Amino acid sequence: MYPINRADDPDVWSRLVDSDDAIVTQVDDGKLDEDGTGTFPTSSSSALAVMDAMLGLLDVHHGTDVLEIGTGTGYNAALIAERAAPGHVTTIEMDEKIARHARTVLARTGLPVTVVTGDGALGYAENAPYERVICTASALRVPYAWVEQTRPGGKIVLPLVAGFDECQAFACLTVGDDGTARGRCHGSTGFMRLRNQRNDRALWRVYSPESAAYYDEEPDGVQITTTQIYHPEPFADFETGFAFGARLPDWVTGLRADGIMLLSHYASGSWATIVPGTDVHKVYHQGPRHLWDELEATYRWWIGTGQPDHTRFGLIVTPEGQTFWLDTPDQVISSVQQPAA
Structure with a gap:
């Protein structure tokens, strides 16, 4: 990626700003190469249609007090404040430079917005x-923390990563009197990850025909088995990937261009690498959880439940953890604990 400077390219800059597309406004957390280029997008201004969809789910009225996580340019906070006034909008941004810029431009609008520099995950x-x-x-x-800081009857809207191949859908949750938040998933989307949730760690080893270990037994406990089944569907289709991710939380996954499938679950110290063949596929795996077996079981579950799309999934958030359910809250498909404070 390369930067577009307003002073150097005013026409290109204006076209981008006036467009309906998403615009990357920071890469690599601001740590650019010497030539000003970068690789990994870390902040952006969302497409206008995406902002509109989220604000529709949020349902802000006059006098509503709102917390926004992720200030970015401040444009979305301004849209919220226009709807909420005379209610107050608080927006929190982890990056100090981005927050400072947003604070300056929002102050010019005179809208009731407080810009805070801090960790948005803490509210x-x-x-x-x-x-x-x-x-x-x-x-x-x-x-x-977001649930704790929301009044009973209030709403929480966010892009939720189901975990498999970065498939995301909007979650719209309502906070109850019992200190829980419940709701369903709506619409596919794609957002950059919260910074304190970006540290996915993979354990897998990559095997290829060029690797000697591709053919030989491993000496350190790696098991090698074979399968006649190969399931690339979660990597090729959003609905499949979201369903698999909801049932297999906290996995880190990948599919290489050569078809090699990579599965990892850091908490249990388990990983699997599937190398496709013509009729028989090699499975290398290690750890207490046999991830390939779990993936096969999830495929059978997915078929048996009618290949559910994302709108059939819901979420419950409690002080103890987060639970995905299918169709109704009593059909729990996965649970994860809240991280330790």
């Missing part, structure tokens, strides 16, 4: 409780 208790919380970065888990 902002000083201005709580809120009637609405919106996150403009994707999350693997809904931080319970």
Whole structure:
């Protein structure tokens, strides 16, 4: 990626700003190469249609107090504040430079917005409780702080990562009197991850025909088995990937261009690498969980439940953890604990 400077390319800059497309506004957390280029997008201004969809789910009215996680340019916060006034909007941004810029441009609007520099996963208790919380970065888990800081009956809207191949859908949750948040998934999307949820760690080893270990037994406990089944569907289709991710939380996965499938579950120290063949496929795996067996079981579950799309999934967030369910809350398909404080 290369930067576009307003002073150097005013016409290109204006076309981008006036377009309906998403615009990357920072890469590599601001740590650019010497020539100003970068690789990994770390902040952006969402497409207008995406902002509109999220604000529709958020359902902000006059006088609503709102917390936004992920300030970015401040444009979305301004849209919220226009709808919420005379309610107050608090927006929190982890990157100090981005927050400083947003604070400056929002001050010019005169809208009731407080820009805070800090970790959005912690919310902002000083201005709580809120009637609405919106996150403009994707999350693997809904931080319970957001639930704690939302009034009963209030809403939380965020892009939720089901975990498999970065498939994301909007989650719209309502906070109850019992301190839980419940809701369903709506619409596919794609957002950059919350910074404190970006540290996915993979354990797998990559085997290829050029690797000697591709043919030989491993000496350190790696098991080698074979299968006649190969399931690339979760990597090729959003609905399949979201369903698999909801049932297999906390996995890190990948599919290489040569078809080699990579599965990893860091908490249990388990991984699997599947190398496709013509009729028989090699499975290398290690750890207490046999991830390939779990993937096969999930494929059978997916077929048996009618290949559910993302709208059939819902979520419950409690002080103890996060639970995915299918169709109704009593059909729990996976649970994960809240991270330790």
